[in-house]
Amino acid sequence: MRVIDKSFWVVILVIVIGSIWQARFCLSVEQVEGKVNINTATEAQIALLPGIGPKLATEVVNYRTNSGGFKTVEDIKKVSGVGDKKFEKIKDFVVLEGETTIKSTKPAKGEKE
Template sequence: MLEEIIEKIKEYKLFAGLALAGLLLAGFFLIRGSGEPAPEKQVSALAQEVIQSSASSDQIDRTEQSEVRDSESSSELTVDVKGEVKHPGVYQLKAGSRIYDAIQKAGGMTAEADSKSVNLAQKLADEAVVYVAKIGEGGADVTSGTAEASSQAAASRSAQSDLINLNTATEAELQTITGIGQKRAQDIIAYRESNGGFKSVDDLKNVSGIGDKTLEKLKEYVTVD
C-alpha cells in the first residue's frame, strides 16, 4: 500500500514538472509571436532546471522506497527449528518472536518431545537454532545466538558438570553447544572417526572452520574424558 502511494506521488511530481516546462515553452513562443525580444537562454535554462528538479525528486522517491524495503526486511528474523517438532526446518518470524512462536511455526512438539529442554518464553535472534530434545535425551538446550542463551547454557553446564564428550557425543548433542550447528557437528564427528578420536580438546583446531577464538569459546562446554 505504501509503495503504491509513493508511486502516485512520484507520478504527480513528474507530471507537474513537465506541465510547468510546457507552460514556459508556450510563453516563449507567444513572446516571439508578439514580436517582443525573447529571453531564450533564460527560458531554456529555467525549463532545464524544472526537468532536473523532477528527475532529482524521482531519485529521492526511489531512495525512500529502498529504505522502506530495508526497514521491512529488518523487521523479520530467520531461525532453524530442529529436534522433536512435527515439521523441522528454516522459518521466518517477526522480530521479537519467542521460541514458542518458532515451535508453533514448525507444527508444535511431537509426543516424544521434552518440553523442559527449551525456554518457550525466550526471545529469538536472527540465525538462531532451536533444538527440542527427546524425552530422556541428556544435555539438551537451546542455541539461540544470543548472549543470554550462552550465559544460561554455561551456567547450567557448570552447575551440573555436564560437559559434552567429543569422543562419544551424537550430532544432536553437539548442536546443543553454542556455536556448533549441523555442519560443524558433522565435521567434528568426521574428524573423530578419521583420527581415532580426540586426544585433547585442543584437537578441535584441526576441524575445518574452528580457529583459536572459536576453540576458546567451546572449551567450557566440551571434554574428551
C-alpha cells in the same frame, strides 16, 4: 531549527545502532550447561555447543571418525571451522572422558523464563 533536526537524527541513529548491537549480543549468548565428551557425543549433542550448529557438528564427528578420536581438547581446533575464537566459546563445555551431559537452558517456546 536545522541543528536540532540534525541532532535528532543523530540521536535516533545511535539508538537504532545500539538496539541492533544489543539484540545481536543477547542472541549470541549461549544458554547451555553441562559437558560434551567430543569422543562419544552425538552430532545433536555437539551441535548444542556455543557457535556449533548441525553442519559443524557433522564435521566434528567426521574428523573424530577419520582420525581415531581426539587426544586433547585442543584437537578440536583441527576441525575445519573451529578456530581460536570458536574454541574459546566451547572449551569450558568440552571434555574427553565421562558422559555427555549438555543441555539447553533456554526455555522452550511458550515457557516462561
